[in-house]
Amino acid sequence: MSPRNPPAADVSLTHPDRLYWPDEGVTKQALADYYAAVWPFMVPYVVNRPLALLRLPDGIKSQQRFFQKHAWKGMNPHIEEIADPQDADGEKLLRIADFNGLVALVQSAVLEIHPWGVTTDNWEKPDMITMDLDPGEDVAWSAVITAAIELKARLEARGLAAFVKTSGGKGLHVVTPLSPKAGWAEVKDFAHSLAESMSADAPEKYLATATKAKRGGHIYIDYLRNGRGNTAVAAYSTRARPGAPVSMPLDWPDLDEVSGPAAFTLGNVPHRLETRPKDPWGNFFDAAVPLE
Ligand code: ATP
Ligand code: MN
DSSP: OOTTSOOOOOOOOSSTTOEEEGGGTEEHHHHHHHHHHHHHHHHHHHTTSOEEEEEOTTOTTSSOOEEESSOOTTOOTTSEEEOOGGGTTSOOEEEOOSHHHHHHHHHTTEEEEEEOSSOTTSTTSOSEEEEEEEEOTTOOHHHHHHHHHHHHHHHHHTTOOOEEEEOSSSSEEEEEEBOSOSOHHHHHHHHHHHHHHHHHHOTTTEESSOOHHHHTTSEEEEOGGGSTTOOOOOTTOBOSSTTOBBOOEEOGGGGGGOOOTTOOBTTTHHHHHHHSSSOTTTTTGGGOBOOO
């Protein structure tokens, strides 16, 4: 499926002219069009995963924002409710199965999509690790890139693959595909040890704990996206921030030409995907191995 043949959706948008990013003139319709363009690339990172959703019914300038893990009143039926097998009697979680589900999210003013690092086929065995690099004040962008490359080297030394995306906010996410085998506790312990080893070897650059006081001048390596029920923004998800930035998957060599963590936006990503020869994360799950 090419971006020029967008997938069809049965979900109709009410008020397609509603402004979600008013300063950029980005409407609900424009958001749906963006997701139609990136859908073929985005599918594996958003379909059949428990989702946390950031909804801003009146757009990013509004104080009204809801971070939702559960259904809301009038929710479109293309957003599925699904029981957490470890909490069978608890409130159901949310999932989408197809492009209709994604358009239903747009219709509901979901401006950020945060999946778990697991599919609902295999809830106890994560299929990715996300390491989140959060630079403190006064940290140069080039230092964030260096940190990502160091993480990649450490992951590869362990026989694991490493992919990189912008967060669309302040930093980079280094993401490792896993064959589902290790459980949540093992995956989180591994992510923790990785962050600790970076910090132990270069304490002047890296922190593995969220001690805000020391954050200035350091990069915080947040491994806490990797516990059961934790989330990280999806590849290609928009962010509810000025400029309509997106979390953009990149090839490692591309990092050198990227001006910053919010360089990719709803406005420029579809053209980039259409004019580049390949999907930067095209072999993501082919590169998965079990965490041993
Ligand atoms: P940045 O580059 O700005 O750090 P990020 O995507 O790495 O962006 P945040 O957007 O700050 O980080 O998200 C931090 C964590 O909190 C993520 O796990 C995300 O899923 C979760 N999260 C995001 N927004 C909310 C919210 N409103 N309430 C609760 N959790 C949230
Ligand atoms: Mn971050």
